[in-house]
Amino acid sequence: MPGSAALRVHFRTFGCKANQYDTERMRQEVEARGGVAVASWNEADVCVVNTCTVTNQADADARRWARRVSRENPTARVVVAGCSAALRADEYAAMPEVAVVVPGHDPAAVAGAVTPRLVSLELRAPLDRIDSEPIGGELLRTRAGFSRGWLKIQDGCDRKCSFCATRLARGPSRSRSPADILAEARLLASVHAELVVTGIHIGHYGRDLESPTSLARLVGRLLDRLPDVRIRLGSVEATEVDEDLVDLIVTSGGRLAPHLHMPMQSGADPVLRRMRRWHTREQYRTSALAIAGRVGAMGLGADVITGFPGEAPEDHDRTRSLVEELPFTYLHVFPYSPREGTPAADLPTAVPRGVAAERARDLRLLAEAKGRAYRASRVGGGARVVVEGSGGTALTEDYLRVAVPRPPDRPARLFDGTLGGDGDHLYIAWPQDPSSISS
Numbered sequence: 001m002p003g004s005a006a007l008r009v010h011f012r013t014f015g016c017k018a019n020q021y022d023t024e025r026m027r028q029e030v031e032a033r034g035g036v037a038v039a040s041w042n043e044a045d046v047c048v049v050n051t052c053t054v055t056n057q058a059d060a061d062a063r064r065w066a067r068r069v070s071r072e073n074p075t076a077r078v079v080v081a082g083c084s085a086a087l088r089a090d091e092y093a094a095m096p097e098v099a100v101v102v103p104g105h106d107p108a109a110v111a112g113a114v115t116p117r118l119v120s121l122e123l124r125a126p127l128d129r130i131d132s133e134p135i136g137g138e139l140l141r142t143r144a145g146f147s148r149g150w151l152k153i154q155d156g157c158d159r160k161c162s163f164c165a166t167r168l169a170r171g172p173s174r175s176r177s178p179a180d181i182l183a184e185a186r187l188l189a190s191v192h193a194e195l196v197v198t199g200i201h202i203g204h205y206g207r208d209l210e211s212p213t214s215l216a217r218l219v220g221r222l223l224d225r226l227p228d229v230r231i232r233l234g235s236v237e238a239t240e241v242d243e244d245l246v247d248l249i250v251t252s253g254g255r256l257a258p259h260l261h262m263p264m265q266s267g268a269d270p271v272l273r274r275m276r277r278w279h280t281r282e283q284y285r286t287s288a289l290a291i292a293g294r295v296g297a298m299g300l301g302a303d304v305i306t307g308f309p310g311e312a313p314e315d316h317d318r319t320r321s322l323v324e325e326l327p328f329t330y331l332h333v334f335p336y337s338p339r340e341g342t343p344a345a346d347l348p349t350a351v352p353r354g355v356a357a358e359r360a361r362d363l364r365l366l367a368e369a370k371g372r373a374y375r376a377s378r379v380g381g382g383a384r385v386v387v388e389g390s391g392g393t394a395l396t397e398d399y400l401r402v403a404v405p406r407p408p409d410r411p412a413r414l415f416d417g418t419l420g421g422d423g424d425h426l427y428i429a430w431p432q433d434p435s436s437i438s439s
């Protein structure tokens, strides 16, 4: 913007890694047009919130944030984008604090919306445009300020889980081309020690491409072309982790992190059916046991929903026994919250909130105990870590966040050390001779 001070833009993200990636693309696009990203909303001319709609709470958080920003910095214009904006554009547009609503995640639309002369509610796009929201475009060069980068390989989902609003907000599965992904991965690998392969449903990667391919083939190419970076898979369904993918984890020597996050949602078949999941309890169980049997010590996580409509006490017990049996190292547990527009919102036999919360607490306690036992089993073992933020913590290949008592004094890549501590608190100890730290 010649002749005027650069527009200062603050970005806030709610939700998953895919959303965080999308924010980085928005930031990059805004900077390419002369804007400057600022860390505090108080010094911003425009505040962009990239919203999430996974729970009612996520919608409420975004609304609360917009109100707070406008109260504390009344001269800033607030732009609302993302998943919640895609589903609830009218609600956000009716908020006096909101200047523009961009339904979805298109970086160019957001960049247009932050540019003052273009600010107009006419920029609101109809929801059906989300289905064709671009998946290609400019390559992302960095996840500013982080040692771990996000590499988004697809958007959207073709499954129809009855509780899920993300699918409604993001449309069907669209894969990026392998060439774009490899080019972007090369850029990101020059600044990040680890890349997390992310998307909304990465297990379906490549099915929609003109020359169909698979997640395993893509990851194999990433490992071949980028020898210096660690690759980690984002959330992937248990039934979509094929032999080829497990082979890569087993044979890559840790370059494909031994860590899988496989959404389970429930361990009871009647609930899985009402959730319109495509797998049974046994299919999930068999797959998880087979993977863990081949990989050995690994980070294994899952999402679980408690109190889904009609979930009987014996259903919860089934979920609990499956969690007990499988070698989970952590769980993300969410009490069910109905999402408007989803089939599950119309299901009868709601479970009282208090019961759903109690079941969530039960599973969280169980998962914490399992996590503690796993962490204790790692004490004295080697780990390759990526140091995070200002150096206070690091992340191991098997997804343990550990303390770093003596941060390395040179630019971080991947560092080898030994885990000390106990099941509650792990730390990484470097070898005596700092020059033997691998980088």
Ligand code: SF4
Pocket (backbone or CB within 6 Å): 157, 158, 159, 160, 161, 164, 165, 166, 167, 200, 201
């Ligand atoms: S698999 Fe199910 S829960 Fe996951 S994004 Fe698709 S519809 Fe939503």
